Amino acid sequence: MRLLKSQIEKKTGAGFATLLPEEPEDMWHAYNLIQESDRLRAKAVRRVSKTSDAGSTSSQRVTLDLTIAVTSTEFDIGSGQLHVSGRVASENEHVKMGQHHTLDLELNRSFTLEKADGWDSIALEMLKEACDTGKRAELWAVVLGEGTANICIITEHQTILRQKVEVSVPRKRKGGVDGHSKGMDKFFSTTLSTLLRQMDLPNMSAQQDKTLPLLLASPGFVASAFLAYIKAEATRTTNRPLLMLIRSIIIAHSSSAHVHSLNEVLASPAVTTKLSDTRYARETAYMDKFRTLMREDDGRAWYGPREVERAVDKGAVGRGGGVLLINNALFRAQNVAQRRRWVKLVDRVRDTEGGEVRVLSSQHESGKRLEALGNVAAILTFPLEDLDEDDDDPVGGEDGEGGEMII
Numbered sequence: 001m002r003l004l005k006s007q008i009e010k011k012t013g014a015g016f017a018t019l020l021p022e023e024p025e026d027m028w029h030a031y032n033l034i035q036e037s038d039r040l041r042a043k044a045v046r047r048v049s050k051t052s053d054a055g056s057t058s059s060q061r062v063t064l065d066l067t068i069a070v071t072s073t074e075f076d077i078g079s080g081q082l083h084v085s086g087r088v089a090s091e092n093e094h095v096k097m098g099q100h101h102t103l104d105l106e107l108n109r110s111f112t113l114e115k116a117d118g119w120d121s122i123a124l125e126m127l128k129e130a131c132d133t134g135k136r137a138e139l140w141a142v143v144l145g146e147g148t149a150n151i152c153i154i155t156e157h158q159t160i161l162r163q164k165v166e167v168s169v170p171r172k173r174k175g176g177v178d179g180h181s182k183g184m185d186k187f188f189s190t191t192l193s194t195l196l197r198q199m200d201l202p203n204m205s206a207q208q209d210k211t212l213p214l215l216l217a218s219p220g221f222v223a224s225a226f227l228a229y230i231k232a233e234a235t236r237t238t239n240r241p242l243l244m245l246i247r248s249i250i251i252a253h254s255s256s257a258h259v260h261s262l263n264e265v266l267a268s269p270a271v272t273t274k275l276s277d278t279r280y281a282r283e284t285a286y287m288d289k290f291r292t293l294m295r296e297d298d299g300r301a302w303y304g305p306r307e308v309e310r311a312v313d314k315g316a317v318g319r320g321g322g323v324l325l326i327n328n329a330l331f332r333a334q335n336v337a338q339r340r341r342w343v344k345l346v347d348r349v350r351d352t353e354g355g356e357v358r359v360l361s362s363q364h365e366s367g368k369r370l371e372a373l374g375n376v377a378a379i380l381t382f383p384l385e386d387l388d389e390d391d392d393d394p395v396g397g398e399d400g401e402g403g404e405m406i407i
Contacts, residue, residue: 001019001020001021001022001026001029001030001130001131002019002020002022002131003017003018003019003127003131004018004019004020004110005017005018005112006018008119008124012118013115013117013118013119013120013123013124014118014119015114015119016112016113016114017112017113017119017127018110018111018112018113019110019111019112019113019130019131020108020109020110021105021106021107021108021109022107022108023107024080024107025155026107026130027075027080027081027082027105027107028075028080028155028363029126029129029130030082030105030111030130031073031075031082032126032328032331032332033113033123033126033127033130034070034073034084034113035070035115035116035332035339036070036071036072036116036334037069037070037116037117037336038069038070038113038114038115038116039067039068039069039070039089039113039114039116040067040068040070040084040086040103040111040112040113040114041065041066041067041068041090041111041112041113041114042065042066042103042105042109042110042111042112043063043064043065043066043109044063044064044065044066044101044103045061045062045063045064046061046062046064046066046094046095046101047059047060047061047062048060048061048062048094062094064092064094064095065092066088066090066092066095066101066103067088067089067090068084068085068086068087068088068089068101068103069086069087069089069116070084070085070086071085071086071087072084072085072086073085080107081104082104082105083102083103083104083105084102084103084104084105085100085101085102085103086100086101086102086103087099087100087101088100088101117336117340120340120343121343121346121347122331122342122343122346122359125359126331138154138155138212138213139153139154139212139213139214139215140152140153140154140195140199140212140213140214140215141153141154141214141215141216141217141262141265142191142195142214142215142216142217142223142226143217143218143254143256143257143258143259143261143262143265144191144216144217144218144222144223144226144257145218145219145222145256145257146169146184146187146222147166147167147168147169147183147187148164148165148166148257149164149165149166149187149191149194149257150164150165150257150258150259151163151164151165151191151194151195151198152259152262153198154262154364159259159262159363159364159365161259162198163194163195163198165187165190165191165194167183167186167187167190167191168183169183169184169186169187170183184225185229188225188226188229189229191226192226192229192230192233196242201241201242201245212248213248213249213250214245214248214249214250215249215250215252215265215266215271216249216250216251216252217251217252217253217254217261217262217265218253218254218257219253219254219255219256219257223251223252223253224251227246227249227251230242230245230246230249231246234246250271252265252268252270252271253265253268260365262365263284263365263366263369266284266365267284267288272284272285282358283358283360283361283364283366283367284365284366286323286325286358286360286366286379287325287360287366287369287370289379290303290325290377290379293379298383299380299383299384299385300379300380300382300383300384301377301378301379301380302377302378302380302384302387302388303373303374303376303377303378304373304374304376304377304388305374305375305376306387306388307387307388308324308345308376308377308378309345310387311378311380311384311387312324312345312348312349312353312378314384315353316378316380316381316382316384317349317353317355317378317379317380317381318349318353318354318355318381319353319354319355319381320381321379321381322349322353322354322355322356322378322379322380322381323355323356323357323358323378323379324345324346324349324355324356324357324358324376324378325358325360325370325376325377325378325379326342326345326346326357326358326359326360326370326375326376326377327359327360327362327367327370327371327375327376328359328360328361328362328367329362329367329371329375330342330375330376331343331359342376345376346359355381
């Protein structure tokens with residue numbers, strides 16, 4: 001994402017930012033930045049009807065700059081399309097105030113965003129991340145089974161299924177081994193050609209300082225067999241980019257060929273060590289540490305809105321190892337008071353208490369695991385007990401279920 005222009009008052013957060021999305025990942029950033037009631041200005045196409053003096057009516061499509069007050073957003077992860085609906089907030093000759101319109105944000109087409117309640121610390125951090133050109137795709141992954149392959153790209157914020165490959169492979173039978181072998185060769189050939197087409201390997205190698213890692217995971221020995229096939233094809237075709245890619249390939253075991261098995265694969269120590277510089281691996285490591293502390297049941301791991309806020313009040317999420325884990329889905333709350341609540345909590349832990357804050361992406365497995373725990377959790381610097389108890393309401397609380405869970 002390129003920042004074309006920005007006028008944001010530091011004290012009040014008032015102002016706007018003009019942005020230019022340049023690649024699919026930027027649409028995800030735009031989706032997270034644009035909130036309900038924000039003012040969004042972008043080019044739009046509307047069909048305008050005109051009536052002549054003679055009474056005849058004609059219509060034509062007109063391109064114009066349109067400003068809307070956002071009412072809803074719709075983001076298609078697979079296609080990377082972002083549709084923003086709202087009511088016209090700035091009248092011109094073709095549209096009237098209050099009319100409903102949907103803006104389709106596209107790559108290489110700029111838009112201007114003005115926050116309804118000002119740019120708070122979370123919004124400014126999102127803006128900074130969106131414009132950091134160093135944060136791009138971090139890992140390619142292929143989860144394989146016999147005849148099935150899910151090709152994924154893991155970015156800093158999303159795990160995206162780019163292509164699914166399915167090829168019929170005959171079963172192994174006595175006297176019919178050749179049929180199975182030929183079927184697997186066809187499957188590997190189709191998977192490799194699809195993978196190279198998705199990765200755009202020659203361009204990617206030229207544009208990056210180093211080739212992105214490629215993770216191959218499968219039950220059994222399918223991933224190892226696919227790596228052997230890649231090596232043979234690279235040698236046979238003398239494909240230099242493919243030969244360079246082989247150095248970065250990591251083999252791992254998975255329980256299935258489904259995309260969700262990436263969670264357990266990336267949590268394994270062997271893979272985490274090799275991918276320790278990726279944000280996905282770091283987030284997974286934090287969630288694993290949190291789960292370990294919960295199993296130990298020593299009062300250092302708590303989850304749930306009320307419990308975590310109480311821990312912060314007691315100064316237990318601060319310097320010396322305190323970590324606040326919070327899902328970015330909370331910052332998309334339509335309730336302004338709720339959003340401010342979480343922004344205030346993040347600012348307090350980070351700036352006042354000196355603790356660490358990790359905003360997990362809801363599109364990663366780590367974020368989905370946190371969602372099951374109420375979207376917010378904390379690793380404490382010192383143990384605390386009975387944060388889930390309430391003198392007035394010993395059974396439940398105003399924020400619903402939460403607390404420490406023993407596994």
